[in-house]
Amino acid sequence: MRAAREAPAIRAVSSFDPEQARADFPILKQKVRGRPLVYLDSAATSQKPKCVIDAVSNYYCTTNANVHRGVHALSESATEQFEQAREKVRRFINAPRAEDIVFVRGTTEGINLVAQSFGRTRVRGGDEILISAMEHHSNIVPWQLLCESTGAVLRVAPMNEAGELLVDEFESMLGPKTRLVALAHISNALGTINPVRQLIAMAHARGIPVLLDGAQAVPHLKVDVKALDCDFYAFSGHKMFGPMGIGALFGKAEWLESMPPYQGGGDMILSVTFEKTLYNRVPYKFEAGTPDVAGAIGLGSAIDYLAGLGIEQIAGYEHELLDYATRALAAVPGVRLVGTARQKASVISFLMDDVHPHDIGTILDREGIAVRTGHHCAQPVMRQFGIDATVRASLALYNTPKDIDALVAGLEKVKEVFQ
Amino acid sequence: MSSDLRDLYQEVVVDHSRHPRNFRKIDRPDQTVQGFNPLCGDKLTLYVKFNDQVIEDISFEGSGCAISKASASMMTATTKGKTKAEAEELFRQFHTLITEGPDGPVKREQLGKLAALGGVSEFPARVKCASLAWHTLRSALEGKGEAVSTE
Numbered sequence: 001m002r003a004a005r006e007a008p009a010i011r012a013v014s015s016f017d018p019e020q021a022r023a024d025f026p027i028l029k030q031k032v033r034g035r036p037l038v039y040l041d042s043a044a045t046s047q048k049p050k051c052v053i054d055a056v057s058n059y060y061c062t063t064n065a066n067v068h069r070g071v072h073a074l075s076e077s078a079t080e081q082f083e084q085a086r087e088k089v090r091r092f093i094n095a096p097r098a099e100d101i102v103f104v105r106g107t108t109e110g111i112n113l114v115a116q117s118f119g120r121t122r123v124r125g126g127d128e129i130l131i132s133a134m135e136h137h138s139n140i141v142p143w144q145l146l147c148e149s150t151g152a153v154l155r156v157a158p159m160n161e162a163g164e165l166l167v168d169e170f171e172s173m174l175g176p177k178t179r180l181v182a183l184a185h186i187s188n189a190l191g192t193i194n195p196v197r198q199l200i201a202m203a204h205a206r207g208i209p210v211l212l213d214g215a216q217a218v219p220h221l222k223v224d225v226k227a228l229d230c231d232f233y234a235f236s237g238h239k240m241f242g243p244m245g246i247g248a249l250f251g252k253a254e255w256l257e258s259m260p261p262y263q264g265g266g267d268m269i270l271s272v273t274f275e276k277t278l279y280n281r282v283p284y285k286f287e288a289g290t291p292d293v294a295g296a297i298g299l300g301s302a303i304d305y306l307a308g309l310g311i312e313q314i315a316g317y318e319h320e321l322l323d324y325a326t327r328a329l330a331a332v333p334g335v336r337l338v339g340t341a342r343q344k345a346s347v348i349s350f351l352m353d354d355v356h357p358h359d360i361g362t363i364l365d366r367e368g369i370a371v372r373t374g375h376h377c378a379q380p381v382m383r384q385f386g387i388d389a390t391v392r393a394s395l396a397l398y399n400t401p402k403d404i405d406a407l408v409a410g411l412e413k414v415k416e417v418f419q
Numbered sequence: 420m421s422s423d424l425r426d427l428y429q430e431v432v433v434d435h436s437r438h439p440r441n442f443r444k445i446d447r448p449d450q451t452v453q454g455f456n457p458l459c460g461d462k463l464t465l466y467v468k469f470n471d472q473v474i475e476d477i478s479f480e481g482s483g484c485a486i487s488k489a490s491a492s493m494m495t496a497t498t499k500g501k502t503k504a505e506a507e508e509l510f511r512q513f514h515t516l517i518t519e520g521p522d523g524p525v526k527r528e529q530l531g532k533l534a535a536l537g538g539v540s541e542f543p544a545r546v547k548c549a550s551l552a553w554h555t556l557r558s559a560l561e562g563k564g565e566a567v568s569t570e
Contacts, residue, residue: 033421356484358459359428362542366424374459388460388482413420417428418485 016317021309022398024049035368038406043188043216043347043394044372045238048302055301056243059294067293068267068284082293085300086283089248092303093233094224100256102249102283103291107215108138110234110249111182113286114211115142117259118180118232125151128177130208132170132194133159133384134187137377139213143182152179159384163190163339171202178203181210185217185233189378189392190339191322191347193221200230209255215239219396220318220345222311225250237295241396242302246295249286256282263288314397318346321395325404329393332411338390349376349390352411355418357389363417364391367410426538427545428485436485439492441478441499448476454555454567456547461487465555472502479552486536486545491552493533503560509533510553516540517549 022028025047030037039047059081065074067082083098090098104110123129129143133156140154147154155178157170165183174181181203186193200210209231217223219240225233232255236247251259261268261279265288270278279285306314325348329335334353352360361373372392375382382388393407448466455462463481467474477495481488498506513533515525520540527534539549555567 356459358461358484358545358548359486362427362545363424366421382460388462413424416420417424418433 016309016313016397018317018321018398018400022400024051024305025398026050026053028398032368032370033366038367038369038403040393040395040399040403040407041370041372042219042396042399043239043376043392045244046219046241046396047398048241048243048298049305051305052242052298052301056294056298059297064294066290078293081297081300082291085296088300088303092223092307093218093250094226095250096226097253099282100250100253102251102256102286103296104234104247104249104286105245105292106236106238106247107213107234108142108236110232110247111139111211111213112142113249113262114180114182114232114234114251115146117262117286118255119143119146119150119152121260123150123152123179126177127152127179128155128175129153130155130157130170130173130178130181132157132165132183134163134165134190134192134194134378134381135182135184136188136213136215137379138215139182139184140380153177156380159192162341163187163192163381164341164343165192165194165199167195167198167202170199174203174206174208176206178206178208181208182213183210184213184215185223186220186345186347187339187378187381188216188347189376189381189390190341190349191216191344191394192339192341193217193343193345195343196230197228200228204229209252216346219306219314221315231255237299237302240299240302241305242299243292243295246292246299248299253282256286259286261285261288265289267291309397315345318395318397321399321401321404322346322348324401325393325395325407328404328408329411332408334415335411338385338387346396347392347394349392351387351390352414353418355414357391359418360391360411360414363414364407364410367406367413369407369410371407423538423541427542429535429538431532431535432489433485435489435492439479439488441492441495442480443478444480445476445478450559450562452555452559452563452567454481454551454558456483456487456551457568458547459484461548461551463487463491463552463555465491465552465559467556467559469503472504474498474501474503474506477556483551484545484548486539486548487551490536490549493536494552494556497531497533498556506556506560510557513553514550517546 065078067079086098089101203210211232212230214235218235233250238244268288336351338349357373374389445466449469450467461483466478468476479491512525517539527537558567
């Protein structure tokens with residue numbers, strides 16, 4: 001096979017060893033439907049390395065206690081590990097202070113927090129929120145809810161046929177009524193990497209703050225919120241090899257300090273009487289209720305894991321693998337790639353002949369190959385391309401050219417069924 | 420290729436998905452009902468014309484996966500000329516076949532051409548695809564005219 005012969009070239013130019021990384025992920029050792037698992041759905045959720053699984057397990061075996069209140073040894077240790085995890089997140093995205101990091105359930109909750117807390121106090125009828133045409137539903141619906149309750153207007157910056165944001169159009173839509181810009185750092189359905197630094201500079205030139213949805217970006221490239229100068233950055237742990245149910249929201253201190261609480265409850269207060277409640281300082285003001293301590297510690301472990309491998313090395317390897325996969329898939333007769341931006345990461349969306357993606361997904365599954373099929377929670381993206389669904393193969397550091405070859409072979413089976 | 424895959428995508432199923440029968444509009448139908456499968460984006464519009472209790476004409480339009488299209492095609496081919504009660508009973512049997520499989524109370528032999536979709540029982544994620552058209556028909560039979568969603 002043509003694709004298979006090209007494989008060694010990847011290992012020659014990259015210092016990163018995916019086979020060694022693969023060994024860190026217990027789930028990848030299993031067989032699915034009698035075949036070695038080929039996991040190409042990391043954009044939905046990534047697999048977890050042993051160190052993350054152990055960190056969560058160890059926490060419950062040795063430390064479990066509630067944080068920020070007990071005077072006993074376990075509570076002190078849990079609090080210390082929880083706050084260490086916050087410091088790891090700070091370092092991971094180069095935020096100025098650990099207090100600028102709010103633990104949330106994931107990207108979705110981070111965006112909802114900003115929409116509700118920032119939005120409710122600063123957005124009024126007639127104001128505008130600007131998003132892009134390639135957003136995940138999580139970066140559309142929270143703003144629609146805000147617009148419904150305030151009478152604000154949601155505006156959408158367009159993209160071209162390759163799935164690239166039209167930067168000039170975007171700039172022309174920034175106006176005196178724009179209160180906030182909310183953009184995907186990397187599109188989950190198309191893989192497009194947005195030129196966020198440039199877009200942020202354009203918004204800031206008009207005094208408009210910017211939120212980035214970093215869910216797809218953090219496992220694939222180095223994120224530096226100071227260099228980007230973004231106002232908010234939300235991401236999920238589970239897409240970057242951490243546990244499900246934990247994520248983080250970075251906010252610039254000037255915003256977080258002035259924003260009202262998102263939810264009420266324990267941990268977010270200083271004192272409560274029936275007449276008046278005093279709120280805790282940031283970030284605790286935004287962390288009502290007992291947090292997912294084990295999740296935060298697991299996320300910290302995932303950050304250590306990525307740092308150990310080197311995010312730049314990972315990005316370099318994945319870039320080569322994406323190139324390899326793009327060429328291999330484009331060479332399959334009848335395959336049409338959806339999303340061909342010049343700057344891409346991790347994601348290949350495609351169609352083949354007139355076979356519906358759902359049927360392709362079922363047949364690939366029988367070969368032990370996990371891909372996502374459907375609209376990828378980005379129905380407006382599908383609509384722009386005039387389609388209902390795509391097959392999405394998404395890559396992570398543990399994928400190899402062999403996985404891509406298996407996918408290409410799987411597509412041959414699809415052709416057999418639908419010949 | 421695995422045998423359950425071959426059983427799911429039998430030639431007759433692929434043929435119905437490629438060349439769906441009764442894939443058209445009906446002039447002045449008595450019922451027009453839309454069906455959606457939000458999970459995979461299948462959507463169809465079902466048109467039905469009754470003559471008293473009998474399904475005089477039935478057709479559909481829409482887009483979706485091979486299973487949902489083939490199922491809609493076979494359903495229209497099978498239910499045309501049947502009474503409402505017969506169509507209801509067919510759905511009950513068909514649904515039992517695709518959810519409970521060969522060990523269930525309904526055997527493929529009982530269902531004639533519809534039996535070609537019996538392989539769906541090995542693919543739980545695809546049951547919704549196969550039953551979308553039928554749920555839509557049930558809504559048309561009940562005369563509610565309400566859109567149907569499998570979620």
